[in-house]
Amino acid sequence: MDxxxxxxxxxxxxxxxxxxxxxxxxxLSFLQNAKYPVSIQEIVAGMGNKSIHQVTVYRILHxxxxxxxVTQVDFRHGRSYYELRDEQHDHHHIVCVKCGRVEDFVGCDxxxxxxxxxxxxxxxxxxxxxxxELFGMCNTCSKRKVxxx
Amino acid sequence: MDxxxxxxxxxxxxxxxxxxxxxxxxxLSFLQNAKYPVSIQEIVAGMGNKSIHQVTVYRILHxxxxxxxVTQVDFRHGRSYYELRDEQHDHHHIVCVKCGRVEDFVGCDxxxxxxxxxxxxxxxxxxxxxxxELFGMCNTCSKRKVxxx
DNA sequence: AGTGTACTTGCAACTCATTTGCATCTAGAA
DNA sequence: TTCTAGATGCAAATGAGTTGCAAGTACACT
Numbered sequence: 001m002d003x004x005x006x007x008x009x010x011x012x013x014x015x016x017x018x019x020x021x022x023x024x025x026x027x028l029s030f031l032q033n034a035k036y037p038v039s040i041q042e043i044v045a046g047m048g049n050k051s052i053h054q055v056t057v058y059r060i061l062h063x064x065x066x067x068x069x070v071t072q073v074d075f076r077h078g079r080s081y082y083e084l085r086d087e088q089h090d091h092h093h094i095v096c097v098k099c100g101r102v103e104d105f106v107g108c109d110x111x112x113x114x115x116x117x118x119x120x121x122x123x124x125x126x127x128x129x130x131x132x133e134l135f136g137m138c139n140t141c142s143k144r145k146v147x148x149x
Numbered sequence: 150m151d152x153x154x155x156x157x158x159x160x161x162x163x164x165x166x167x168x169x170x171x172x173x174x175x176x177l178s179f180l181q182n183a184k185y186p187v188s189i190q191e192i193v194a195g196m197g198n199k200s201i202h203q204v205t206v207y208r209i210l211h212x213x214x215x216x217x218x219v220t221q222v223d224f225r226h227g228r229s230y231y232e233l234r235d236e237q238h239d240h241h242h243i244v245c246v247k248c249g250r251v252e253d254f255v256g257c258d259x260x261x262x263x264x265x266x267x268x269x270x271x272x273x274x275x276x277x278x279x280x281x282e283l284f285g286m287c288n289t290c291s292k293r294k295v296x297x298x
Numbered sequence: 299a300g301t302g303t304a305c306t307t308g309c310a311a312c313t314c315a316t317t318t319g320c321a322t323c324t325a326g327a328a
Numbered sequence: 329t330t331c332t333a334g335a336t337g338c339a340a341a342t343g344a345g346t347t348g349c350a351a352g353t354a355c356a357c358t
Contacts, residue, residue, distance in 0.1 A: 056308070124286070125291035172336070
């Protein structure tokens with residue numbers, strides 16, 4: 001991990017009231033480098049020579065999630081995936097049902113959606129979060145499917 | 150189960166190429182009467198004197214899901230919930246993060262969303278499904294929270 | 299820089315949803 | 329009524345995620 005990133009990670013942790021421990025810095029660094037949400041297993045496997053126990057990764061992610069530093073998403077793979085929270089863009093994911101490939105998209109129009117939902121669900125006072133995933137077929141798998149048919 | 154409903158369930162099953170067995174009819178009936186998505190455990194518990202093995206319920210729901218008769222949703226409770234698919238309305242759910250209460254809402258504007266996403270995710274050819282859940286606080290829990298604060 | 303303590307980690311064992319193998323059973327076609 | 333592919337029940341396995349506890353360490357305070 002380069003020093004700049006490391007310092008950034010230390011700051012993030014301290015601000016949230018966490019100690020800047022080695023396992024936490026490693027997990028944060030891994031998330032910073034990840035292009036798409038990663039699973040606990042991928043994080044553990046990606047630690048290389050510096051091994052972190054799986055339980056520790058669970059606990060770290062649980063804490064970071066509560067602190068609003070990471071978000072958890074469900075791709076219907078029977079496990080959770082995590083990524084750093086992007087405060088600028090409320091982005092979501094589109095997942096290939098064949099190969100699991102993931103891409104981002106923005107524009108879910110959350111404000112309008114929440115307002116519309118609250119108007120219909122009279123028993124609800126507020127909306128605090130949302131989850132949205134699209135499932136589709138990537139170009140590669142799409143071609144393969146046509147050929148196979 | 151009244152006979153009308155039962156006949157309807159038999160028809161649904163036969164049309165999808167399934168045998169109209171007692172466990173399947175019971176599960177379908179349970180789903181027809183449910184106001185909101187139910188878990189496997191709720192289904193098993195709700196069978197009363199006619200017990201169905203949990204594994205059987207899993208297999209039935211798996212089959213019905215593939216046949217497009219039921220849909221599976223994730224309320225972040227660590228288990229899946231199922232409901233009959235509503236072909237007329239593409240509805241979604243708003244879930245109370247405190248007590249688990251659920252209400253429906255419509256108007257996710259799926260067509261527009263899918264088109265927008267496909268324009269951004271250049272690696273994807275088609276979108277086949279989507280999941281959307283809102284998480285909030287119901288009126289009761291909302292009041293309770295304020296009082297506690 | 300040294301020390302103490304509250305916060306962290308690692309390990310083992312556990313919980314709980316979901317899946318699988320297999321023997322038995324049965325819906326519905328012949 | 330008979331036959332058989334498809335269903336079910338039971339037991340055991342799988343795998344994600346959690347918990348209790350002893351040992352380790354970041355960092356606040358000398």
